[in-house]
Amino acid sequence: MEKSFSRKLWVMYKKDVMNLKTESIFMLAFVLGINAFVYYQVMTSESTFGAGGYGILSSMVVFGALFLVFIRSFSLVSSEWKDNTLHMIMPLPIGGNTIFFSKLLAILTQTFIVGGISFGLTLGAVYMILELEDIQQIFNFLAMDSGSVLSSNLMEIVKMAGYGFVSFASLIIIVFFSSVVGRMFTKLSGLITFVVFILSNVLLSQITRLIDGAVNFDQGSRVMFLGEPGGGMSGSMAFMSTPELLFGIVFTVLTSLMFFFTTTYLYEKKVEL
Amino acid sequence: MIQFKNVTKKYGKTRALDDITVDIGKGKITGLLGPNGSGKTTMIKLVANLNKPSSGEVLIDRGPISQEVKKRIAYLPEIDHFYSWMKIKDAKNFVKTFYEDWDDNMYEELLGFLELDENMAIKKISKGQRAKSKLLLAFSRKADIILLDEPLSGIDIFTREKIIETMIKDYRKGQQSIVITTHEIKEIEHVIDDAVFLKQGKIVLQGQVERLREEKNLSLVDLMKEVYGNGKEL
Amino acid sequence: MEFDHSRPIYEQIVEEFKKKLIRKDLEPGGKIPSQRELAQEIKVNPNTVQRAYREMENEGMTQTLRGKGTFIIEDGSMIRCFKKEMAEKALSGFLQEIEALGYDKEEIPSLIQAYIRAQENREEDRGTE
Numbered sequence: 001m002e003k004s005f006s007r008k009l010w011v012m013y014k015k016d017v018m019n020l021k022t023e024s025i026f027m028l029a030f031v032l033g034i035n036a037f038v039y040y041q042v043m044t045s046e047s048t049f050g051a052g053g054y055g056i057l058s059s060m061v062v063f064g065a066l067f068l069v070f071i072r073s074f075s076l077v078s079s080e081w082k083d084n085t086l087h088m089i090m091p092l093p094i095g096g097n098t099i100f101f102s103k104l105l106a107i108l109t110q111t112f113i114v115g116g117i118s119f120g121l122t123l124g125a126v127y128m129i130l131e132l133e134d135i136q137q138i139f140n141f142l143a144m145d146s147g148s149v150l151s152s153n154l155m156e157i158v159k160m161a162g163y164g165f166v167s168f169a170s171l172i173i174i175v176f177f178s179s180v181v182g183r184m185f186t187k188l189s190g191l192i193t194f195v196v197f198i199l200s201n202v203l204l205s206q207i208t209r210l211i212d213g214a215v216n217f218d219q220g221s222r223v224m225f226l227g228e229p230g231g232g233m234s235g236s237m238a239f240m241s242t243p244e245l246l247f248g249i250v251f252t253v254l255t256s257l258m259f260f261f262t263t264t265y266l267y268e269k270k271v272e273l
Numbered sequence: 274m275i276q277f278k279n280v281t282k283k284y285g286k287t288r289a290l291d292d293i294t295v296d297i298g299k300g301k302i303t304g305l306l307g308p309n310g311s312g313k314t315t316m317i318k319l320v321a322n323l324n325k326p327s328s329g330e331v332l333i334d335r336g337p338i339s340q341e342v343k344k345r346i347a348y349l350p351e352i353d354h355f356y357s358w359m360k361i362k363d364a365k366n367f368v369k370t371f372y373e374d375w376d377d378n379m380y381e382e383l384l385g386f387l388e389l390d391e392n393m394a395i396k397k398i399s400k401g402q403r404a405k406s407k408l409l410l411a412f413s414r415k416a417d418i419i420l421l422d423e424p425l426s427g428i429d430i431f432t433r434e435k436i437i438e439t440m441i442k443d444y445r446k447g448q449q450s451i452v453i454t455t456h457e458i459k460e461i462e463h464v465i466d467d468a469v470f471l472k473q474g475k476i477v478l479q480g481q482v483e484r485l486r487e488e489k490n491l492s493l494v495d496l497m498k499e500v501y502g503n504g505k506e507l
Numbered sequence: 508m509e510f511d512h513s514r515p516i517y518e519q520i521v522e523e524f525k526k527k528l529i530r531k532d533l534e535p536g537g538k539i540p541s542q543r544e545l546a547q548e549i550k551v552n553p554n555t556v557q558r559a560y561r562e563m564e565n566e567g568m569t570q571t572l573r574g575k576g577t578f579i580i581e582d583g584s585m586i587r588c589f590k591k592e593m594a595e596k597a598l599s600g601f602l603q604e605i606e607a608l609g610y611d612k613e614e615i616p617s618l619i620q621a622y623i624r625a626q627e628n629r630e631e632d633r634g635t636e
Contacts, residue, residue: 002373011370018358087354091321092371093343186285273323302552434550441546444553462512463551483515483555492512 009098016106019076024110027068031118034061039125054129058122065114066168073107073172074193077179086273096264100176104260107172159245166249170256174200177263184270204255215247274299274450275320275418280329282315282474289315291474292329297467300447302440304461304482305454306493307471308501313454314351316471317422320452321348333418344372347416349407351423355395361406362391368410379443380413386442387435401432408439415445421453425460433460440464458493468493470500508549516551520559524568525589528579536581539569 035058042054080086089099127135174197182193275297282290290312297303305313318324319331322338333342355364361384369375384391387405395406404424411419421440425433437460440451455461468485470478477500478485482493489496510519527533539545542560546553560577563569568585571577605615 003370008370011367015356015367019356021358083357084350084352084354085356087323087348087350087352088356088367090323091343091346091348093340094371095340269325272325273318301554437550438547441550441553444546446553446557463510463516463555466552466554483517483558486513486515490513495513 005098008094009102012094012098012102013105016076016103017109019079020072020106020110023068023072024114027065027114028117030068031061031065031114031121034058035118035121035125039129042125042129054122054126058118058125062115062118062122065118066111069107069111069114070168070171070175072110073103073175074179076103076107077176078183078189078193081183081273090271090273096267097261099267100260100264103176104169104172108169111168159242163245163249163252166252166256170252170259173256173259173263174204177259177266180263180266180271184266200259207255208251211247211251274334275452276332276335277316277319278330278332280319280326280331282312282319282324283327288474290319290326293474293476294329295469295476295479297450297452297469299450301466302444302451302453302464303467303469304458304465305452305469305471306456306458306497308456310473311471312474313471314422315474317348317420317452317454320418321346321420345374345417346420347372347411347414347418348420349411349422349424351426353395353403353407355403355406357396359395360391361389361393361395361409364395364406364410365391365413369413372414372416374415376413376415379415380409383409383413383439387439401428404428404432405435408436412439412443417449419449419451421451423454423456425455425457433457437461437464458497462493470497472501510551516555517559517562520545520549520551520556521562521566521568522593524563524579525593528586529590529593533579535579535583535586537579539577539579541576 038054038057080089178193178196178200181196182189182191185192277293277295277297280290280293281288293312293316305316307313315324319326320333320338322343331338336342359367365380369377369380387409389402389405389409393402393406395403398406408424411421424436428436440453441464444451453461453465462482465482468479468482469476478496485496486492491499508523510516524533524539528535533539540548542553542556545551546556549556560569560571564571564577568580569577570580602612602615605618606612610618
């Protein structure tokens with residue numbers, strides 16, 4: 001009996017998660033270690049290195065972890081060439097869409113687990129370090145006001161996080177795209193992958209700038225597009241205006257889809273072992 | 274049923290296959306024979322859809338190798354293609370998801386016949402056992418087309434016999450087509466129906482093995498020596 | 508079963524059955540293995556075994572009863588024919604080799620007789636010791 005599409009996707013996804021498992025554990029160990037070390041420093045030393053410093057440092061750890069996930073996504077594609085497992089994948093009667101979608105899902109899962117745990121650790125530690133009144137202040141910043149269900153501040157943060165997530169997913173898709181393009185060449189495929197990745201991002205930011213110039217969003221500040229992982233988040237202290245954010249998300253989703261389908265097309269038609 | 278029509282395959286400047294035209298018959302066991310680098314593996318990879326021809330076309334039942342066609346193909350690569358974390362059981366659960374013709378009974382039976390345990394971690398077992406694991410996955414399906422790329426190379430004599438027995442054991446006459454590449458001709462001498470001899474990307478001799486024996490009074494091994502000049506290239 | 512790979516395998520399978528009949532390893536009317544069983548036992552392509560069975564049926568040596576299997580037919584005289592046939596085959600091989608050594612056809616019977624006598628003497632010697 002033919003298995004359902006979701007069953008096939010699930011099996012592929014499980015396979016990709018298994019491929020990421022060891023690294024994820026290492027990343028978590030790394031995040032835990034740094035957090036424990038900093039927390040220990042803060043709690044024992046008399047220095048001025050307070051909750052704020054801690055927050056900044058462990059935010060860096062979170063970004064560091066996300067950066068590792070991002071770097072790892074390059075090898076999630078290329079390792080299947082190197083360890084010959086592509087011989088298992090390529091003859092399967094499934095299209096490139098399933099193969100790359102499951103990889104994307106696996107990396108996003110890894111992002112949530114590694115990013116989520118390190119973020120949680122930071123929150124927990126900060127909460128323990130902070131004085132009661134500081135916590136009060138943060139709550140005030142996020143608290144319900146002006147009768148709406150969620151405060152506008154919290155709402156903005158959620159929006160920015162959503163945008164950051166979409167940008168990150170898009171970045172991963174561009175990684176897939178450049179890896180596959182790189183693999184179309186037998187020589188220098190690593191270098192080609194890198195160059196294609198940079199060029200794709202430059203191209204995207206140029207297009208964004210052009211459109212931006214034409215549409216001219218006047219409110220809010222510019223946020224870097226698809227630059228660094230979590231690029232959307234890095235400028236998040238200054239909120240974007242809703243139309244601009246909406247445009248950003250729609251634009252990112254559309255270009256991601258384009259990159260995704262080009263990737264699977266190249267994989268099906270051009271890639272060889 | 275598997276047709277190569279003027280197929281040329283180039284890797285950079287080298288021609289792995291040079292204008293090959295051949296029809297591999299349905300319900301036959303066909304041997305693609307020749308020394309290393311003669312193009313045997315390239316032919317298999319073209320059918321398994323791992324490679325694409327530089328020119329010409331490869332057809333199955335007169336059509337291109339579509340997803341529908343790929344459902345009917347079982348491919349056993351020469352290299353080990355398992356993920357490092359896989360146990361035999363994991364590999365089974367992975368493969369069976371994608372093929373309707375997977376047969377659990379056949380799998381269980383073969384597992385015993387090949388003296389494998391499904392909890393074996395594929396990375397840790399011997400070369401012979403890995404070869405048998407690959408065979409297990411390919412033959413636990415009722416696939417119409419089975420592609421075996423050098424299933425005997427580097428394997429001890431007892432395992433070779435097991436492998437050959439597996440091929441014969443559940444062979445469905447007339448329905449199943451097996452294509453096998455090897456340079457161990459002696460081992461498959463009485464297993465193949467048809468032989469295709471390759472040399473530097475070209476077909477130098479092909480035909481029904483029994484007829485070749487009748488006409489030339491030579492074993493395939495001797496025939497091969499004749500074709501390739503005293504076997505020096507082997 | 509060992510094969511001579513310079514001759515068609517199916518022929519050798521048929522010959523093997525004939526030899527078995529002559530040696531009485533197999534009786535007229537007896538059942539022979541199914542094609543699948545035999546292929547697996549002697550590790551030969553099932554298509555080749557099928558051809559051998561077809562050949563035997565065409566020669567009138569076997570018959571296949573639906574659902575029951577393949578049987579040697581109940582005709583004892585057939586065995587004598589096979590015996591003669593196999594003997595002729597052995598002789599032709601022998602003649603070829605001996606002629607290649609430069610003997611004339613006329614010399615051959617005396618050559619054989621001398622050989623047999625020598626064999627017998629040697630056996631007698633061994634018996635008296």
